[in-house]
Amino acid sequence: MSAAAESGISIIQVVSLLGAAVVAVPLFKRLGLGSVLGYLAAGLAIGPFGLGLFSDGHTILHVAELGVVIFLFVIGLEMKPSHLWHLRKQIFGLGSMQVVVAAILLTIVGMLFGFSWQISFIAASGFVLTSTAIVMSVLGERGEIDSPGGQKIVSILLFEDLLIVPLLAIVAFLSPHHTESSQPVWQSIGIALGCVAVLVAAGRWLLNPLFRLLARSQAREVMTAAALLVVLGAGVLMEKGGLSMAMGAFLAGVMLSESHFRHQLEADVEPFRGLLLGLFFLAVGMSLDLNVVARNWPLIVSSVLALMAAKAVCIYLVARLAKSNHEEALERAVLMAQGGEFAFVLFTAATLQGVISDTNTANMTAIVVLSMVLTPLFMILHGKLPKKAAAEREADKIDERHAILQVGFGRFGQIVYYILNAAGYSITIIDKDEKTVAGMNKYGVKTYFGDASRPELLRTAGIEKAAVLVVAIDDPEQILQIVEFAREANPNIKIVARAYDRIHTFKLFQADADEIVRETFDSGIRAGKRALEMLGLPHETAEKAGDLFFRMDRNGMHKMAVLYNPELESFANQAMLEEGLRQDRLIAEAVQALLRGEEEIDESV
Template structure:
């Protein structure tokens, strides 16, 4: 038994985690509980500060708990490495450059402003200046994993809210590296701060340049040569070798292994194998994400709330208040509507998973005393637990603020008495602009609404009848004289927004033809039930166009192909399931 325990360290902890992951993930999905929240709560309940604390009095409890912090920390180290690797794989130089205005503009401002505010509060509470600086930087970060999963579950990653929020998170991910270096340098004392910081930065830059420069030139040909047969086992072995190998190199250079794992992800993100690796590691990614948050939960002492029922909840709420207000202000200054900025601020108000990494580095370097580090970990962990509630509050407040703003916009909108028999376009992205161009060619008047204030303002300055607003607001529809329109066209890709717009337009103009863009046939059925006259499912049209091109290349005359496509379109549209009112997606 001793031999087996030595050969496979932390075997029992690993088995407990795998059992929890295998049972917990399906249960959370069935109960519609956020996975990250579930792992945090279960980790806190079964960890050293939960039921695991009673393992000595009742040894049988130890079979399904992790009573020792060493086991939780060992699991956390593995989870951190692969979490950083997955984040690096999501990043790319091209992607960051395309979003540079938001990433390096709004992202930098958010981290700087929140760091100064939180650091000032920490200093006023008696912390030394270097500790206050580190706490300010650490707590300015938000949880990439939680926020991205919330946005994905609400289908908001492609919206204005999703793009702005992701940009801030992306900069925070990049800022982790210099903050970790600063934590190590501050731990050596303020007298040697500048030399230590300069040396650490020099080593980090040299390591990053060498690893990224050499790695990008070595990894691609190695993968081409060794993984040319597309064997999954070979590709998996090379991926893990790259991640752990580069992490080991950074450790040898005196930097963290987490930084190396991030660099490994960046190196692989620039290769043609990126998407294949993403698909291959996706199941492991979710598992390791759960591993990380389970280990984080195991270090949260929920009984601390009982021991400190005042300062701990106040600290969590204060963190949310400071970050939400300041982040919202930064996003408003960068052109985001106030309602959307407030929702983004509350969604980003929690502490992030990287705070545990940086706090661990600061604790090891002596920068943070143990009581302060544990208190801050509790604040971060509890803030992550209540993030789904904060996001729900943000949606509610944003809806109310948006309603007031839309009413004000409608009042300020110029009178359009000349509009008659025009087309109202809801959503003025690429599809909406194409519709408008075709209408102008046929000299058909139109007016459009779009939620993107910056884009709508630019179009309006060019003399186009494009106004800021939500087509689901009756006041705006009335201002656009929808009752006198000849048709309404909905081009937005936000499914709940499209449903709201159909219902509002149908209520304002019961006989108006409404033509709507749909994601798929299920979404089309919901739009028809809501009152749309004609729907165009994107997946159906794309499939018909591909089928038509294939049959035409096979020698079928174009006229016969068109007849066949029309027949299939009619059959498919007739078979679209129209849900009952109870089954409609909620706004």
């Protein structure tokens, strides 16, 4: 008998799991229904109430929860401790507000259905814990995890994970078997904090030396094993301390976010993350007990709709109180209105403690699973609703200010960024293209959305204390506005500005930009050098000729800029035209002298 069979899962079942995912997920994505709904439908199809290839979806669910654990480890790798510190108000402010208000409201809903306050509270507490797997999967597919809205959602999810300890303590307190000999709440919290301290200490003083040592062995499989060891070890430590495995994995990721091995670790665990997360959604689909739904369908269906509606209303109101606009608040309400995977842990503990009955647990589990199944459908319906003329998106809140401020992150700005980043400099980046901002944040480059031609945004970004400003957008008028304001707000700042053409260069010169870079000048010089080579000049000579032209043309631009008059058309300014013709003649004479081999060349223009 094979090892798989001995563990209760046959090879046929493994093949069916993979086959269901391979067939369903691409089909559902092709239909525009999303991968999450594809996994859920596939799980339902092969589960106990479909083809019956599996008799117990909950067993697989416990294994598949490792996908959520690894997912949060990867998220942690993207969050440096300093960034997490910036989110503290959102985690404990916004998170606590949403959780407390939702728990009270959902408890009232349960009592209106005729249940005792104890049962209603347990059901509400489980439903308050949003599905990290579903929400993070949707945000990941959209590339919105690092967006301001995405960061608010991540903050709320982190706070919900922190609630596991107090909720389990409350369950123990509500238990009819509760005695004074039970472990005190303060002791539970102390153990949890002790485990967090151990993990933080290991992250600061143990993990980096460990991975440095393993890297020297040059055994890729050992690095992968070590990465999984860190993820699962941190998860087990937190679980033993009464917290969730997901929280432990997240903290381990945060501890390694500034490590030189961050990208290697992410690459090592990525295949496991995707596979196990898919398996998690398959298991959720399998664990939907249709017998329970059939026996109690009026209660379950009405409870699902009532709880999701109440939670969505609560999330919307809290988001609006926190100054989110209507669209962002509604989007968050639809995305987070379901119960989560940690509800299963809470319901199991409540059953074992005698707080709720087995029947209550079955009904609550069905309600949570059904809410998770319905969420992707509601997201699709929300996406198809007619929208108001989209209000202009508000600029992102800039919470990291660096000595270098860069405006614009297109094809020009990216080159500037990567040179500065390679040299070890930190940069605050602003761009007003939403796709660029979302894409670069997904790629790992922190980018803020906003229109930098607005003075208040530049002030928020720290223009008054910045040392260098790089203006790399492609709108000539806005470049000029930004340079003029920057010089006024910070007379000592050094400004590197992108110029569209010669006239734009003259305007930027008058606006007192320190360095003006014509966007096609350098590439044009390179093209000219290659053309000279093709005409038979030696490579070295062509390079010298191009470099000479580069220096003389740049020097001459200053003299023309002094003569530039914005009130005159380009070809109506006789003095500037004459200076331009004089420079052309002098540059031609100098280049030809170089080609003749003359040693002394006058570069003055």
